[in-house]
Amino acid sequence: MKKTIVTVLYLASLIASAQPTGLPAAVHPAEQLAALDGGFWLAREQHQLRQLDGQGQEIGRLAIKSTQLDARGHIAAVVDYGSQQVQLLDARPGQLQRLATLPATHFSVEALCLYRDPQALLHAFLIGEEGQGEQWLLSASPARKVRNLSLPPGVVHCQVDDASRQLLLVEEDFGVWAYPADAERPFQRQAILLKQPYGKLKGGASQVVALPGGVAVLDQAGMALHLVRYVGQSWQYLRSVPQAQERDGIASLAQGILAQGVLAQGVLVRDAHTAQWQLSRWPTKAPTKPDTLPIVLPLAQTDPVAKLGDAADDPAIWINPSNRADSRVLGTNKKQGLLVYDLQGKEQQLLAVGRLNNVDIRQQVKLGTQTLDLAVATHRDDLALVVFNIDSDGVVSELGRIPTGQQDIYGVCLYQPKGGGLEAFVNDKDGRFLHYRLTMQDGKLQGQLLREFRTGSQPEGCVAHDAEGVLFFGEEDKGVWTTSARADAPSQARLILPVGRRLQADVEGMALYHGPRHTYLLVSSQGNDSYVVLDAQAPYRYRGAFRVGINLDRGIDAASETDGLDVTSANLGTGWQEGMLVVQDGHKRLPDGPQNFKYVPWSGIAEALKLD
Structure with a gap:
């Protein structure tokens, strides 16, 4: 089965007709992209990570064969292919280098995602294909395990929406679920989008990205994006957007980067056949304001x-x-x-x-x-x-x-x-x-x-x-x-x-x-x-x-x-x-x-x- 990865910061609340826009050539070799603070990017390629500025110019490089990629601020994380451990990275502009390595898990990490909580503390979720999972507090020195998790088998991708504090999981053959990301909340799941006859998906799902007030889901075949809105305490299906070509990657666009004159509001999609990234401009709403209780x-x-x-x-x-x-x-x-x-x-x-x-x-x-x-x-x-x-x-x-x-x-x-x-x-x-x-x-x-x-x-x-x-x-x-x-x-x-x-x-x-x-x-x-x-x-x-x-x-x-x-x-x-x-x-x-x-x-x- 094809396993795919996605990273996102901001997404659309309603999908409009997408008009692809050209991006700098340096972006295209990336298997995965992660946005950093200040308009910078990390591009994960087969044998290296490259750091790009807002115009797509390389400003840093680190030789590492890795899978997965996520980032918050100027901290990034990947799974080192050789050690099979989570490697933390200092991704400040021009200073791309290794930081700490998390202890080895008793399972192979198939999905990795980061979370910035209301205290501004950084967490990582590590998930295996048989339903094992761990949450780690990265802001502690050294990093400390917060809790063990019991999840659905077959999770191939995860992402955390920091604003709504929800851990989004893709169960490849079944659909997408939401769990509370805060370790103090009861660990109860909600269905976001499931396959027929339980939901609108014709097959399973491959990737999910967070929207202000919702999510976009790429189906298992990579031929349609589905938009689901979060209303009150429940999920409401909106519509699907068929893709002319098969997609095997999606990522959101952070503000003012990657192409001069390109608007911040948009989603990057990767064509499975040409391995080229394109920008689809979608209108967005402001991100949901987080709870600000002291x-x-x-x-x-x-x-x-x-x-x-x-x-x-x-x-x-x-x-x-x-x-x-x-x-x-x-x-x-x-x-x-x-x-x-x-x-x-x-x-x-x-x-x-x-x-x-x-x-x-x-x-x-x-x-x-x-x-x-x-x-x-x-x-x-x-x-x-x-x-x-x-x-x-x-x-x-x-x-x-x-x-x-x-x-x-x-x-x-x-x-x-x-x-x-x-x-x-x-x-x-x-x-x-x-x-x-x-x-x-x-x-x-x-x-x-x-x-x-x-x-x-x-x-x-x-x-x-x-x-x-x-x-x-x-x-x-x-x-x-x-x-x-x-x-x-x-x-x-x-x-x-x-x-x-x-x-x-x-x-x-x-x-x-x-x-x-x-x-x-x-x-x-x-x-x-x-x-x-x-x-x-x-x-x-x-x-x-x-x-x-x-x-x-x-x-x-x-x-x-x-x-x-x-x-x-x-x-x-x-x-x-x-x-x-x-x-x-x-x-x-x-x-x-x-x-x-x-x-x-x-x-x-x-x-x-x-x-x-």
Whole structure:
């Protein structure tokens, strides 16, 4: 079977009638072209790479027999034919030379493509013909594997559309697929264009190039280009453009290069019979503007939980009053119990008490004659509240359990009324909230039900503002609500931030940052892997949103698909002088592994969102 390669930067949104335009003679020997920044090009030939300026004049040459070729900025990558390893290249004008070589894979690399993420970090995707794949972070020194991939067999070409963050794969005998390129997103595919009877292709596909808002697909025979548009979250077929001659290569044209007077908007096509490149001028739209949410870096991460899959869920921060640097982070493991970490992320305790979901903490709680630091978690098997004592050294022990009678217990948050004592709001997946007062009678914990109220659909995250007597809670598909936390007040709720552009379902973890001037509400916007910040006082002004990115220096991956979170404004020592945010990470990368929790300095959040 014929295997072909393609590289692209910009493409058309609608294909117009193409008028071939002559190109410099130096272009034609190239089996593959890759555009570089500043109007330069790399041309891959059988035994060498040549670097060309905007007029097609050679300005650099490197003897290397290679396959594949892709580039971002002035970094390029090929597969060295001799070693069968990915070779990185310095492709600055006039300085074409080898850089690092990636470690050998256990499969033959049949497709190679690069990706520049929203942090401007460079990645590479390496794909084998039997469905094996790897993603590498090239911006790390040395390069680090991000994750292993499981892909369709028979992939002959890939490309990443940086703007939409989609990995485009050509399964030669079947069609073209799109996967999320971000390692933190769930690895789920969408069909772009498949062969009949599943789609419009008469046979398979050979190459794909990204468009602003879509893609162009060259069919397996090289006799037609198909245009598919990306609308909302789905792909919409537009039309095909028959080719007069068989094509075995396509590439996009970067701005102002290769021929004097030739417009930037166009696609280069390679005639299979003459091995000549021609320019087809197609009208284009501006590239899709990427998401520009600021990115804040974590300073630490916890040891992974002991169970694979969806296990880690909700953290809570305990402040050591005698030595804040010796504070603790408690985290639930939905498959095992309660974990206790220090501020370096090292596991200090595992309480294997069963399937816990959410956890919350209050300190200096008076119960009977005792003053205690308490953590309360929801137990999915016993349908109960599990109460833990935290001693002065941060050692956690179970104190007792309070049955709730709920059908599918889920989230919990604590409330310390001004009059003292401790209360808990616990919810069920059916939308029911139970409001309890916790008491101690003859050394035994008890729960007194104070009231009950409901949401219209599934809730989970909640947090109480003790000083104001206000409860915030999330309805996962609807948004953020507020109501009175007082048991003697009406339970009428007000929607303060609906699900939409700023907050994307599921609405998950919530916490309050009590700063010197303002109190802020933080909410996990799981649908777009971000964290929303609101004023915690009416009118609940939206202050912005951010993401947690990759910390290259510390080898910490980004955070995504966050369930629970907690935050404190306490000075916890170096790096945490203004406090700390802890978030659950739904996908552990660098390398793959069980889930964990990320520690983020509040100073980085305040700077990113200009909070005072």
